[in-house]
Amino acid sequence: MEDWSECLDVAVQIARRAGQVVACAAQQEKRVSSKSTPTDLVTETDHQVEELIISTLRHRFPSHRFIGEESSAAGVKCELTDSPTWIIDPIDGTCNFVHRYDLRLHVLFMVTQMYSSVPNTRSFSHSFPMVAVSIGFAVRKELEFGVIYHCSDGTLYTARRGHGAFCNGARLQVSRERDVSKALILTEIGAKRDPATLDIFLGNMRKMLSAPTHGVRIIGSSTLALCHIASGAAEAYYQYGLHCWDIAAAAVIIREAGGCVIDTSGGALDLMSRRVVAAGTREIADYIVKQLQPINYGRDDSD
Ligand code: IPD
Incomplete structure (x- = not known):
């Protein structure tokens, strides 16, 4: 092998x-x-x-x-x-x-x-x-x-x-925090800026802020934000609109650091689905999954 x-x-x-x-x-x-x-x-x-x-x-x-x-x-x-x-x-x-x-x-x-x-x-x-x-x-x-x-x-x-x-x-070791009120959450905006998409994006962010969490950050790089989950610098990440090349390497790094990387529906990660939730603990990932309203970006592997 x-x-x-x-x-x-x-x-x-x-x-x-x-x-x-x-x-x-x-x-x-x-x-x-x-x-x-x-x-x-x-x-x-x-x-x-x-x-x-x-x-x-x-x-x-x-x-x-x-x-x-x-x-x-x-x-x-x-x-x-x-x-x-x-x-x-x-x-x-x-x-x-x-x-x-x-x-x-x-x-x-x-x-x-x-x-x-x-x-x-x-x-x-x-x-x-x-x-x-x-x-x-x-x-x-x-x-x-x-x-x-x-x-x-x-x-x-x-x-x-x-x-x-x-x-x-x-x-690397992810954060073991399970209480979302003590979590720092990362996300990225994605490329779509039409009013309907922005309403959902801002609604999702509002839910994250009003949990309340410690805060929400956008750093402009999905892969490095995901590395912050692997290192324990932040507790969770979610995004609609990223691509398989933003998730692939980072997903292995987070899992090997003890974290979970799943679909925004709560199911298994689908690399081509352009959506992800990653967290140090399953409890925080599940909380985020329950809050999110989906944004449809299509799939990386659709023609
Ligand atoms: C993008 C960045 C951005 C995120 C996008 C990514 P690129 O990658 O990570 O922060 O919002 O979803 O596709 O275009 O800089 O390689």
Whole structure:
């Protein structure tokens, strides 16, 4: 029986390499365009990094299959079969990546500072740092391992089914909190902004806030938010509208850290369903499931 550890080692190497490409590109000018909606952003770096990851892996594992965010956006069928399949998000948090501090503005700012008495307190660190590379791997539709590389600070999250979850080599453990009134909840907005969707989104958030919970946070990267559940920094996550490449790697990491990752209906996670509830404990996951009103985003594998 394969243990896929060789594949995991390669995934770690390529995630680090890809993350360095993203970190360099973050300091440069970007060409930004949109995909499914005006808020669903993509840059040339998303394409370049996905090509780097897939071509490297395909060369090494020619019989494997690939699902990638940008390939799917370009029309490649998003299909999970029994074959070994890599599920890739080259840049999760593209909107954060796009809003990084612009070098040209910095130069302009420095010049104006030379003639000003106000001290310069800005630096290249002005940015939304939540940007990650995510690589999941499934065989016979079962998730085997996940690797998430935080491009801004170099943190590496890894997990292999049955072998625990780690952050920079240190074991991860979810929060054991069962009382929702002591929970910090994370979510993401998703790409749809029509009034009906926003009403449901805000209604769901209102229910989370009025539980009452300690709070609700949106950080702009589904994968890194899910890593916060794995590390115990927050108790739960829910979202409608994310994709299989946002969930795949993180689901293994959370489960191996002792948490649960389920469908918003309370049933088993369906990787293609574009919806998820993840939590440190089943009690908090069940509470969230009962509160949520669904938002229909369709499926990743529909034509
Ligand atoms: C998106 C981000 C965003 C979330 C979306 C994701 P991308 O991924 O994680 O925060 O709301 O659902 O698809 O487009 O940055 O890779």
